[in-house]
Amino acid sequence: MCSAISQHGKHEFRAIAIATTSPHDTWAAPCGACRQFLVEFGDFPVILTNNKNEKVKIIKTKELLPDCFCPDDM
Template structure:
């Protein structure tokens, strides 16, 4: 799947966003290394803490279906500018690898490509926990 095709899937997902409060729809499309695509949109809640971003929706869908090998994620909104993932989404994305390609789009034909490591340098990852004395495998 090309970057442009993945952006198109993100645009389609954006149309499903539930954003009665912010009026700021965001769509995401995730491509696994096996070629499967999972889409997500942001879902708002009157109790704002219950809101979930498009990127995490797509990731949670993939993981709930047994897919954890993320190759790329495309993100798009209705802004006339690039919409980058929030900090929480960046942390969730890097959980699955520093090399994940991030396609940040204004449209199908106007997008930037980064890695999640570009967007969240010096991140805290599962490997950091493994460095701890005793590590995650000893009940910590």
């Protein structure tokens, strides 16, 4: 996201996919700081998956960070 923003300026994201390697062969959710970063760019789908694409979860950014401090709050 930082690369896209620095190259193309601020814009809306339609979705983002996050793939992780997990010892349990499942997806991993982003940390709190990453959740805040994501929600500052809108309420879009976040696709969570493992590196084998076996387990997939799709969740919106505001579901990842309920009661968030969002751009609308400023």
